[in-house]
Amino acid sequence: MIDSTEILRQVNLYLDTHKCQRQPESLYAPVDYTLSMGGKRIRPVLMMLAYNLFGEAPETIIPQAVGLETYHNFTLLHDDLMDNADVRRGKPTVHCRWDANTAILSGDTMLVLAYQRIAEGLSGETLRSVLDLFTETALEIGEGQQMDMDFETRNNVTTDEYIEMIRLKTSVLLACAVNIGAMLAGATPADQKLLYKFGEQLGLAFQLQDDLLDVYGDPAVFGKAIGGDITSNKKTYMLISAYNHADDCQRAELDRWVQATTFDRSEKVRAVTRLYDELGIREICEERIAYYFSQSVNCLNQVSVSDERKVVLRQYVDQLMIREK
């Protein structure tokens, strides 16, 4: 069986040796730049590990795995432009290194390239099913991103709405990855459905953990500054829960920090974190993460292949969950 390190190597090698040989350079250089930025390649790894539950030679689906990674990187490129983010993985984002128009157009091209790679070499019913799932997923991800933007100007976002937003924006792509992997290996519809749910619940656990680490992570390991969500008043599960559990006095203090137009960044982060501590938000969030993660593992357990075959995938998701702790 293949392991995640070997998949990562294969995916990066494929990206390196299958650069788009098209012109003009001004359009494709930002595409190559984005795809060579690295990252954990979680979606390709999940897809190929899911394939490997049922079939041998997961390298046969590298085009599809790289297609999903291309799609994911397209969303990052356009999201960074929409969020006006300057840096991604320690490097200038495309609209900073080039300009906004280049980011729009090379992003559009990456979406088309994603479709090309995802469809590569497929035919018949398989092509039909893979396309349908990918298209539905891509629509949902756009909807999640729009909800995320809409939340910025709303003050009554519920935790359920937040969970639905991250399900759409983040989870369905992990679900799609493992579902396509299983589908291409000829898994039964029942196993595909279990794996979809596995990816979806894993994605929720994963995103909530990312939110948690943004407050309680180790700055040396987290990879970006702690407290970004607090500083920007992002309506995360944690902030919404804090409002839900706060008494009048605590709510007033939260409001004061959220509404402040001028403030000392680290003072705000410290103060809001202290409120979270008082309210036990960390524990509430950790409980929810554990819930989604156990749902996810339950689904994997039910997949009709031997436990032995599940070891690599199981180890990979365990390691993802403890990564930055």
Added chain:
Amino acid sequence: MIDSTEILRQVNLYLDTHKCQRQPESLYAPVDYTLSMGGKRIRPVLMMLAYNLFGEAPETIIPQAVGLETYHNFTLLHDDLMDNADVRRGKPTVHCRWDANTAILSGDTMLVLAYQRIAEGLSGETLRSVLDLFTETALEIGEGQQMDMDFETRNNVTTDEYIEMIRLKTSVLLACAVNIGAMLAGATPADQKLLYKFGEQLGLAFQLQDDLLDVYGDPAVFGKAIGGDITSNKKTYMLISAYNHADDCQRAELDRWVQATTFDRSEKVRAVTRLYDELGIREICEERIAYYFSQSVNCLNQVSVSDERKVVLRQYVDQLMIREK
């Protein structure tokens, strides 16, 4: 046989009755807005007329026709954002009516919807071939748009480069439309190839005529102010040809107008038009239009169906060419 008026009616009816029933409204309202702006629906009409050369009941391919129209409208939406254009078909563009982020994200969603509609109901080899052609076309159109943007900061664009740019940016989508129409009707590869070339050459004639009308059109019929390309120094076939044919004195005058940072708009349009008149640019351009149009008609003539079946398509393209004269 169906005519273009009936196709236009069917396409608009389909768009009206098949609005995306998805949420959030903030994402899909701009999509519906863009698709209900109207326009001539040239690509769906061409696709269905090409289908009708070979097969009956062209309404069976309305999803594909509307898919290509969805794609076309996606490119207009993002192009308008990149060009910072405020108005399209007499209405505010999406980034003006909403904002830039809405334009980016709803445009991305339209590209996914385009793929969904183009693939709708297809299977097997047909799905494969339609997808391959559409994906290649979408990549080429992005390349054409990038070339167009690159030309803005270049001073040595040749007429050949300009023709290649408009071929990619405009023509290949018309070619793709008629090719898919023929493909779905079961036309032979030879006939598909002829129709592709027919659409490609037609698109060149059509775009050059648009450039010509931007200078010499009747403002009452053209639909936008005359002289826009001259005002913005757009490196059209006409401006490049003017430089190629100008003597030193005329070149100096062109340079003066092109380099002027402050000028009276109508004075500049009048002066450059007078130079075009002196240099016979109108005739040079009209000759080239006639050349591409005759190439296009030649291809249609060679398609292996009776002249009788070609009448409607032929009349439609004739009417497109004389529309604003």
